[in-house]
Amino acid sequence: MADLRTDFVGIKSPNPFWLASAPPTDKEYNVRRAFEAGWGGVVWKTLGSEGPPVVNVNGPRYGAIWGADRRLLGLNNIELITDRPLEVNLREMKTIKRDFPDRALIASIMVPCEEEAWRAILPHVEDTGADGIELNFGCPHGMSERGMGAAVGQVPEYIEMVTRWCKQYTRMPVIVKLTPNITDIRYPARAAHAGGADAVSLINTISSITSVNLDDFSPEPSIDGKGSHGGYCGPAVKPIALNMVAEIARDAETRGLPISGIGGVTTWRDAAEFIALGCGNVQVCTAAMTYGFKIVQEMISGLSNYMDQKGYAGIEDFRGRAVPNVTDWQYLNLNYVTKARINQDDCIKCGRCYAACEDTSHQAISMSEDRVFDVIDEECVACNLCVNVCPVENCITMERLPAGTVDPRTGRTVSDTPSNWTEHPNNPSNVAAE
Amino acid sequence: MTASQHQSGIQPARLDPDTLAQNFDDVQPPLDGHEAAVAADRCYFCHDAPCITACPTDIDIPLFIRQIATGTPDAAARTIFEQNILGGMCARVCPTEQLCEEACVREAAEGKPVEIGRLQRFATDTLMARGDHPFTRAEPTGKTIAVIGAGPAGLACAHRLAMHGHDVVIHDARPKPGGLNEYGIAAYKTVANFAQAEVDWLMKIGGITLEHNSALGRDITLEALQSGYDAVFLGIGLGGVNALGLEGDDKSGVRPATDFIAELRQADDLTTVPVGRHVVVIGGGMTAIDAGVQSKLLGAQDVTIVYRRGKSAMSASGHEQDHAAQNGVRILHNAAPVKLHGNGKIDAVEFAYTEATEQGLTLSEETFTLPADQVFTAIGQTLATDAGLTLERGKIAVTGAGRTSLSDVWAGGDCATGGDDLTVTAVAEGRDAAEDIHATLMKGA
Ligand SMILES: Cc1cc2nc3c(=O)[nH]c(=O)nc-3n(C[C@H](O)[C@H](O)[C@H](O)COP(=O)(O)OP(=O)(O)OC[C@H]3O[C@@H](n4cnc5c(N)ncnc54)[C@H](O)[C@@H]3O)c2cc1C
Ligand SMILES: Cc1cc2nc3c(=O)[nH]c(=O)nc-3n(C[C@H](O)[C@H](O)[C@H](O)COP(=O)(O)O)c2cc1C
Ligand code: SF4
Numbered sequence: 001m002a003d004l005r006t007d008f009v010g011i012k013s014p015n016p017f018w019l020a021s022a023p024p025t026d027k028e029y030n031v032r033r034a035f036e037a038g039w040g041g042v043v044w045k046t047l048g049s050e051g052p053p054v055v056n057v058n059g060p061r062y063g064a065i066w067g068a069d070r071r072l073l074g075l076n077n078i079e080l081i082t083d084r085p086l087e088v089n090l091r092e093m094k095t096i097k098r099d100f101p102d103r104a105l106i107a108s109i110m111v112p113c114e115e116e117a118w119r120a121i122l123p124h125v126e127d128t129g130a131d132g133i134e135l136n137f138g139c140p141h142g143m144s145e146r147g148m149g150a151a152v153g154q155v156p157e158y159i160e161m162v163t164r165w166c167k168q169y170t171r172m173p174v175i176v177k178l179t180p181n182i183t184d185i186r187y188p189a190r191a192a193h194a195g196g197a198d199a200v201s202l203i204n205t206i207s208s209i210t211s212v213n214l215d216d217f218s219p220e221p222s223i224d225g226k227g228s229h230g231g232y233c234g235p236a237v238k239p240i241a242l243n244m245v246a247e248i249a250r251d252a253e254t255r256g257l258p259i260s261g262i263g264g265v266t267t268w269r270d271a272a273e274f275i276a277l278g279c280g281n282v283q284v285c286t287a288a289m290t291y292g293f294k295i296v297q298e299m300i301s302g303l304s305n306y307m308d309q310k311g312y313a314g315i316e317d318f319r320g321r322a323v324p325n326v327t328d329w330q331y332l333n334l335n336y337v338t339k340a341r342i343n344q345d346d347c348i349k350c351g352r353c354y355a356a357c358e359d360t361s362h363q364a365i366s367m368s369e370d371r372v373f374d375v376i377d378e379e380c381v382a383c384n385l386c387v388n389v390c391p392v393e394n395c396i397t398m399e400r401l402p403a404g405t406v407d408p409r410t411g412r413t414v415s416d417t418p419s420n421w422t423e424h425p426n427n428p429s430n431v432a433a434e
Numbered sequence: 435m436t437a438s439q440h441q442s443g444i445q446p447a448r449l450d451p452d453t454l455a456q457n458f459d460d461v462q463p464p465l466d467g468h469e470a471a472v473a474a475d476r477c478y479f480c481h482d483a484p485c486i487t488a489c490p491t492d493i494d495i496p497l498f499i500r501q502i503a504t505g506t507p508d509a510a511a512r513t514i515f516e517q518n519i520l521g522g523m524c525a526r527v528c529p530t531e532q533l534c535e536e537a538c539v540r541e542a543a544e545g546k547p548v549e550i551g552r553l554q555r556f557a558t559d560t561l562m563a564r565g566d567h568p569f570t571r572a573e574p575t576g577k578t579i580a581v582i583g584a585g586p587a588g589l590a591c592a593h594r595l596a597m598h599g600h601d602v603v604i605h606d607a608r609p610k611p612g613g614l615n616e617y618g619i620a621a622y623k624t625v626a627n628f629a630q631a632e633v634d635w636l637m638k639i640g641g642i643t644l645e646h647n648s649a650l651g652r653d654i655t656l657e658a659l660q661s662g663y664d665a666v667f668l669g670i671g672l673g674g675v676n677a678l679g680l681e682g683d684d685k686s687g688v689r690p691a692t693d694f695i696a697e698l699r700q701a702d703d704l705t706t707v708p709v710g711r712h713v714v715v716i717g718g719g720m721t722a723i724d725a726g727v728q729s730k731l732l733g734a735q736d737v738t739i740v741y742r743r744g745k746s747a748m749s750a751s752g753h754e755q756d757h758a759a760q761n762g763v764r765i766l767h768n769a770a771p772v773k774l775h776g777n778g779k780i781d782a783v784e785f786a787y788t789e790a791t792e793q794g795l796t797l798s799e800e801t802f803t804l805p806a807d808q809v810f811t812a813i814g815q816t817l818a819t820d821a822g823l824t825l826e827r828g829k830i831a832v833t834g835a836g837r838t839s840l841s842d843v844w845a846g847g848d849c850a851t852g853g854d855d856l857t858v859t860a861v862a863e864g865r866d867a868a869e870d871i872h873a874t875l876m877k878g879a
Contacts, residue, residue, distance in 0.1 A: 069475070069476070071475075267500075267503075267504040268504060268506070269504060269505065291479045292479075292481050294479075294481075294496075294497070295479070295500075297497055298497060298500045298501055298504060298506075298509075301501060301506065301509040301512070301513070302501065302504050302505075302506045302509060305506045305508055305509045306506070392468075393468055
């Protein structure tokens with residue numbers, strides 16, 4: 001059996017599955033049940049300063065996007081940070097840490113962007129026995145209007161400044177949670193790194209409006225006829241999160257900075273992908289909110305099953321394996337030539353590949369009177385669209401043309417020497433020696 | 435040469451070998467990977483799921499289905515086997531329409547439950563096809579337990595005991611293990627000798643010895659077992675059958691349905707199994723349905739199941755009744771046999787109509803007669819040996835996890851009180867008795 005234990009910036013947990021800071025981690029009752037169900041750690045719902053807590057709307061907080069059969073694909077929320085008093089949260093955190101010493105307990109914090117505010121809260125958090133803190137620079141709604149959350153996360157200088165304060169005023173490891181609502185994720189990551197962060201976690205939610213009611217013209221979720229943008233999360237955001245994680249993992253300045261991967265983790269496979277891109281663990285919110293805490297059992301069994309099959313004894317054995325394979329477009333091998341191949345035995349003759357290619361791609365699929373679909377190699381640019389629209393898995397595949405064969409589309413012989421855009425004759429800044 | 439379906443008497447080879455092979459093929463073929471993915475996708479992963487409650491072995495169904503959905507059928511199989519080591523057989527034979535699938539919330543919502551049974555088969559077949567056994571034994575305890583009967587109850591009990599580190603000796607009266615999995619279940623539910631393959635796979639846990647042709651009451655006594663072993667588990671099923679109790683029920687051509695089914699299950703070549711032209715089956719349970727359907731599939735010209743009460747009182751599920759109807763078997767309700775006609779050899783059965791009254795069933799004056807050159811009785815099975823234990827309504831009386839009137843003897847499955855007479859119930863009872871035996875033997879250890 002694979003060993004799923006992780007040591008993330010010195011924080012140990014029995015498995016890499018943490019619950020992200022959100023409603024599932026808002027109180028002792030939830031966290032206790034989460035740990036009983038098997039979660040390796042939790043990032044407590046974001047704490048604010050002492051004093052009267054924030055208030056939430058009293059109408060709906062969520063909007064959603066569904067796939068067929070009402071599968072929840074994306075969730076949008078307009079919830080704020082914890083609306084329970086700081087003392088209550090701290091007291092409960094302490095109890096939890098006492099009762100579950102082997103699990104990771106992280107305090108997420110969001111206080112005004114003033115040194116005093118951070119200095120004031122840190123000793124209280126330290127008191128709970130929490131293993132670390134996460135700085136919430138991500139929340140894109142509500143809190144950002146008050147100069148916190150994403151309003152900080154969008155200004156790298158602020159990130160660096162606050163991170164530095166925290167490193168100064170606490171011995172606890174500092175994880176900086178990044179907002180994806182920014183054009184280039186490397187800048188805030190570099191800022192966190194420069195400020196001395198032990199790790200970054202990402203992504204927080206993406207600003208979004210999930211839908212508009214076409215009767216009363218209110219965005220959803222509608223609060224008395226009005227709506228406000230919310231934060232988008234769930235399976236739909238995973239590709240965005242993976243890319244941002246990869247950008248940080250391969251950036252010269254931040255390479256090696258520990259990353260906690262968040263965004264759409266729903267199955268063991270999602271988690272493994274984040275880990276392959278360098279994450280030391282993953283955090284989960286929407287999947288738990290959709291299916292309940294028990295969902296972690298599949299994540300645990302699936303990940304250990306995968307690792308056993310691959311012969312990985314521990315998480316470190318495959319962590320970051322995909323990072324060297326993430327590259328810039330310009331370095332992709334242009335001598336890698338493929339063609340679509342349709343398996344006639346599997347084909348159910350729906351014609352979707354034909355419609356896609358004929359109408360929107362390269363007219364590279366032929367259709368006979370009796371609905372036989374074939375690829376025209378002379379036209380196929382190997383875009384893969386037919387594969388993606390085909391309802392039958394593996395019916396259409398992309399097959400590589402072996403070196404030495406002639407690509408009927410270009411008339412050129414396929415070379416076995418990789419060659420990329422930097423060396424291409426059409427590239428005006430071609431640097432390769434001809 | 436094939437005999438025609440119209441030839442009278444009890445004849446083998448009424449159908450050609452190809453038709454027979456087709457008729458006895460897998461009644462519900464396995465799902466392929468894509469079908470399983472689509473079927474698994476329909477599960478809602480319900481909280482405190484009603485399907486789990488409905489499963490006598492409490493398999494965590496939403497979890498195993500999610501494990502299939504996420505591409506880990508091995509993990510799914512493990513989830514199943516942890517609760518039910520005969521999950522492979524149960525996937526084939528459980529009346530899911532009365533168990534998990536009846537409870538599925540999609541059954542309530544759409545009348546179309548998640549195909550739990552077929553998904554279970556997909557997962558268990560995947561793991562078993564590779565032949566490796568997913569469990570290992572705990573440190574040896576030095577205790578040895580006798581398990582009597584290698585049916586589902588005995589096998590489940592033996593496996594769980596072996597997992598806990600005990601040694602187990604199974605005694606079975608028959609030449610082959612499996613109990614009714616091997617000798618009773620309809621052939622088309624468990625094709626390709628699955629019952630024996632499953633026992634072989636189960637035995638890979640180690641620590642279990644099987645003694646064939648060793649019958650309690652004939653070759654061994656309970657006293658000897660009690661003194662020779664640390665504990666005894668009885669999973670001897672119901673070896674006897676109820677007789678019709680009518681004059682002439684010893685006529686040739688009249689036999690218990692279970693005997694016919696066992697003969698069919700043991701036949702290497704279906705063309706050698708003889709069946710009547712006009713077959714009458716008396717009874718209303720799973721055995722009656724299986725005898726009727728398999729007679730028809732062997733080539734009987736007409737098969738009629740006659741049950742003395744109404745449709746809803748039949749213990750065979752609606753699904754099974756439909757299955758019989760689809761195969762051309764006629765089911766008559768509210769009629770009971772009153773006379774068996776024929777000169778030495780059965781040639782017709784006379785029935786009276788019944789009516790349920792306060793005093794029980796009453797018979798009408800009016801009768802009707804069905805031609806029959808073969809009659810199968812399927813009106814219930816009985817305990818063949820009580821081994822000196824306290825009985826209750828004809829079964830070994832048990833309390834809790836299979837505790838009998840003797841402190842070192844446990845019992846479970848069909849032979850014991852409690853639960854339906856189903857494979858899955860036998861597995862649950864065998865497993866739970868094993869846990870209780872383990873707890874009892876290890877007390878203070
Ligand atoms: C025709 C038929 C069809 C059925 N179809 C289904 C179905 O589709 N689905 C379903 O869930 N259930 C079905 N059942 C019911 C199911 O088969 C039983 O509930 C189940 O097999 C009970 O398991 P068991 O271990 O208690 O007993 P059995 O399976 O009867 O096993 C008992 C074992 O004990 C052995 N034994 C008996 N007496 C002695 C003795 N004195 N000494 C030593 N060994 C002994 C026997 O040889 C046998 O191996 C069917 C039953 C019949 C008869
Ligand atoms: C209702 C809700 C409330 C959230 N509240 C917080 C919060 O207080 N602090 C925080 O750092 N992130 C918060 N998040 C963001 C999540 O922690 C997480 O980053 C995001 O949902 C992406 O992960 P997911 O796709 O697994 O849901 C919240 C998300 C949701 C849905
Ligand atoms: S989940 Fe439903 S019942 Fe529970 S608080 Fe939200 S709206 Fe109310």
